[in-house]
Amino acid sequence: MPKHPPTTRAPRATTGTGGEPHQLAAGSHPPLTTNQGVPVTNNQTSLKAGARGPTLLEDFILREKITHFDHERIPERIVHARGSAAHGVFELHTSLAKYTTAKVLTEVGVKTPVFTRFSTVAGGAGSVDTPRDVRGFAVKFYTPEGNWDLVGNNIPVFFIQDAMKFPDLIHAVKMEPDRGFPQAASAHDTFWDFISLMPESLHMVMWAMSDRTLPRSLRFMEGFGIHSFRLLDAKGRATFVKFHWRPVLGLQSTLWDEAVQLAGADPDAHRRDLWTAIDDGRFPAWDLAVQLFTEKEAEAFPFDHLDPTKLIPEELVPLQVIGRMTLNRNPANHFAENEQVAYCPANLPPGIDFSNDPLLQGRLFSYLDTQLSRLGTPNFDQLPINAPKCPFHTQTRDGHMQTRVPTGRVAYEPSSLQADAPYEAPRGFQSVAAPGEPDAKGRVRPESFADHYSQARQFIHSQNALEQAHIASALVFELSKVETPAVRERLVGHLRVVDADLARRVATGLGLPALPPAARPAMPVQDLPPSPALGLIDKTPPSLQDRCVAVLFSDDSDAKRLAAVDKALRKAGAKVMKLAPRIGGATLSDGTHQPADARLAGSPAAAFDAIALVLSPAAAQQLAQDDTAATFVRQAYAHLKAIGHDDGGLLLVEALHLVADDGVCALDAKAQAFVAAAATRQWDREERIHPLP
């Protein structure tokens, strides 16, 4: 007979199943209750007919707990399901009062609360943070005139020109419907089949294959509102505007292999990074910049600004920085805030208006609609994360999960029965008084949207040699995963129109016997001037500010050297993580005990921007035999990171036969050379160790 727990009545709430008292945190603990407020004395065992008998239906505490649990999940977002968010403030420093009445863009110095959610697009809510993917960049401004949602991406253009194609695009990129894979990856047949049949997507494809889709962290990416919007002044006069977010820390991306390593080592790498930075008080910030232009100026652009596959180069319309967003508070609850936040590009305060961009127009419908199935009721705007923070008075009523208790007889407008009933606001939201299109109704695409290749070419020609090689390499990787040769060839046919050299590199990388026929553009491709602002590497400032450096130590490591490296790195603004073979740390040369921040195994080099090795010769020799340590150093080298070493550390580097270059630096007394090298990636190493296509 098995032994059974004692047949006594419920243990007290502070007692575990084994009869041991729970370890309660210090503080006052309110009594646990049911959702109805009934205090619960036993949260461990269900109500049974006898100790070994069946559970009774009468157990309302068990039923409530299980029922609630069974319904904890809501449908995940159809796109952008995996996201990480934070609260913060937006502070305007340059008024746009000349162009708009919107207070958020005119009241200098006012701190507007914001909630910002970053996301990947294709993967499910439980997928990893570091696939090659576009990142969502959605900001909800709780302005004094209602919520403004700027729902953008980290790339300034989009794949398609018309919302009609969005479901097709997403069906093509998501896991294939029959087999349910690949998760969170565009490297498969259906995506490239669709892309190769949609030449309008080529410009965005160039961006997606660049390192922009491999951000080092969410803190190092740009954001873009993408569409043209309008600003309206008090007289209703309109100026077009594009919104840009610029990270104060500059841009930084990973290498492809680094992103792959990170996916395995820490699927939450970006979510953890954002959370930890804010938790440490290293608040990430972005400057908000605008490009302003008139209808007349737009007519002179060599493309149509209403086409969301086009950007306006900064060289054509300069950026004006007008304010800064700082994220300074982590969500208090992931579900209530990150999952339940409902962005919608239709949420605009008076003084900002839409443009006729056909992608934007379709989005105005989709977001409200999707929240109804995702959050289950039109009252989702009452959730604390979605509710405006300014006064509001509506006549919308009832519905599922109505949490407000509107009072009075009047639920309509106009009315004359109730003194405090809301009435039309004289200075409320205005739509631009734009002349209507003279054309007849029709499913038409303007001819000005027909140029699909010129800006794709301009993007490639704006990249430096390494960036171009990375794009070629990404295309070879992705197309090599495509099983249908005709799809690979069709795509290379488009690349021939974008840039002959890129097409040749990709064709060679794919092992194509000959170049496939070039695609036939609908109109001549323009040779637009390169725009250096579209590059990435040059936007990565050499800096250790808010970067993370690992210092590996072990028993008998030089205590003075360790302290000096730590001090120098911190002085340069870096976060230092001390790694040791065991989490308990090690005893240093001076006999002191040094705890570790993390264990070497489980902390791959991909998680850091540079590494330093402070090791005794004996420890270095031992670690050289240990594959974990060897992989740690080899990967740092392969990912073009600086490696600082003392004499012992050098033994480990030499044991791995790594060629010493400028990024492999001896740690001098103040670790100066290492700190300087660590502030940047060792690009010179790349061509030597990675054959680029």
Ligand code: HDD
């Ligand atoms: Fe979208 C979510 C960005 C085109 C339909 N989109 C969503 C999110 C971002 C974007 C960042 C996640 C918001 C969050 O964190 O909750 N979407 C874009 C950008 C686009 C774009 C920058 C093009 C410029 N989207 C687009 C189109 C449609 C949608 C053309 C449909 C016609 N998007 C949706 C959606 C989502 C969404 C289905 C899913 C979850 C949600 O809205 O709240 O409605």
